[in-house]
Structure formats: structure tokens, C-alpha cells
Amino acid sequence: MLDPILDVSPNLGLDTLLLLPVLVALETILSADNAIALAAISRGLPTPELQRQALNVGLVVAFVLRIGLILTAVWVLRFWQVELAGAAYLIWLAIQYFFSSDSDETEGSSSHHRFTSLWQAIPILALTDLAFSLDSVTTAIAIADEVWIVLLGATIGIITLRFMAGLFIRWLQEYVHLEDAGYLAVALVGLRLLLRVVAPQAVPPDWIMISLIALFFAWGFSKHTESNQI
Numbered sequence: 001m002l003d004p005i006l007d008v009s010p011n012l013g014l015d016t017l018l019l020l021p022v023l024v025a026l027e028t029i030l031s032a033d034n035a036i037a038l039a040a041i042s043r044g045l046p047t048p049e050l051q052r053q054a055l056n057v058g059l060v061v062a063f064v065l066r067i068g069l070i071l072t073a074v075w076v077l078r079f080w081q082v083e084l085a086g087a088a089y090l091i092w093l094a095i096q097y098f099f100s101s102d103s104d105e106t107e108g109s110s111s112h113h114r115f116t117s118l119w120q121a122i123p124i125l126a127l128t129d130l131a132f133s134l135d136s137v138t139t140a141i142a143i144a145d146e147v148w149i150v151l152l153g154a155t156i157g158i159i160t161l162r163f164m165a166g167l168f169i170r171w172l173q174e175y176v177h178l179e180d181a182g183y184l185a186v187a188l189v190g191l192r193l194l195l196r197v198v199a200p201q202a203v204p205p206d207w208i209m210i211s212l213i214a215l216f217f218a219w220g221f222s223k224h225t226e227s228n229q230i
Contacts, residue, residue: 031161033189033213034132036182037093038161039168041124044115048169054118055165058125063158065130070150084197086131090190093128097183129161135189174225181220185213 038058042051069076076082115121172179188209195203 031132031157031164032217033182033185034129035161035164036168036172036178037128037132037186038125038165039172040097040179040182041128042121042165043169043172045118045121050118050121051169052166054121054125055162057118058122059129059158059162059165061122061126062129063155065126066133066154066158067151069130069133070154080197083134083193086134087190087193087197089127089131090186090193094183094187094190097179097186129158131193132189135193171221175221176223176225178217178220181216184216188212188216 038055042054042058045051045054168178168182192203192209
């Protein structure tokens, strides 16, 4: 999604360094759907302490995977199967959320209460972040001569993502539609990845993606739970 922004800095010197705050800001905005998915997944653990530990360890693993993806971006993009796998995974997450039948679900609880240990959640968290990272992996190629800028941006981005996910854990309990909105955004990113594989000419422009995600989250934050309305 960041390709058009990178086009304004062809010389990759001081311009690229000045572009770093822009990259970080955009990564933060575009990571909202990623953060809510990670928050919802971590809520599958029974206690807040385990949820925090899962996010901490899971995002460390995710960071290592993301760095590996950036360093091998040129090679990875030769294989359309990688993006297809990422698309299938994100779409599967959304389908599982919207169509799973959890008879034990109670008001205000997540539909992902399925983990019995920390180590069951960590691989899911790491793979989810990796799947989302595929959508912006072309960033590494766009400034391949200054990969350290991309690595620094990824480092700042993963730290920001951790704090955003922590906030979303709390917000998911406060807003009725927020989790639904987040998983609609997850499905949208998955469909975008799928289109990049099967019909690249049909991939929607970045502004459409950002606008749709913004609309989803505006709806997600539109209604408090009854306990927060009192």
C-alpha cells in the first residue's frame, strides 16, 4: 500500500531518511486491522496476564519473521503461492470468526476462546502478522538500496503494533461492533492479496482500501456496550 508514497523519493538519500516518519505513520494507520486481529486472538487466552505474554512473545516471533520477509522480499515475490497462502489464511480467519458456532460465548466475550496454553496462541499471532506483512512487502523492493530504512520502520512498526493491540483488547470489551469491523477488514486484506495473485488488474487502489477500512472502524466504534453506556 505504500508504493505511491515511495515514488516521490527516487534518490534514496536524505529523502529516504525523511520518508521514515511517513512510512511509520502509514504502517500505524494500516496496521489497525492487524492489531485488532491480534487482540482478538490473544483474548482466546483465559487471563489478562497470559494475553499480555502472548502478545509480547508472539510479536517477537512475528518481528523475526517480518525481518526475514523483508530481507528475502525479492525472492519471495517470485512465488505467487506465498501470497495465495497469506490470502487464504486471512480469509480463513474471517470465515472462522463469522461462521464459528461457539455455544459457550457470552456477552462481551471473544469468539476465540479456544487456547488452553500460551504456546498455542503464539504461532497463530506470529502467522497472522506475517500474513498481513505480505500486503506491504513491496516496500522492501521499492527501496532495496536502503534496506536498513525498511528494517528500522519494521522495528518501530512492530512496537507500535504491540501497543495498539493492547489498546484493542480493552476496546473490544467496550464497543459492540468493533470485533466484527476488525474481521471485515481482515477479510478485505485477504481478498486484496487474493486479487494480487489471480487478477492483478482488479486490485483496488490504496485510497479505496484505506477508505473502506476507515468506514469499518467508524462503524466499529459507533456503539458502546451497555455496561459502558451507564
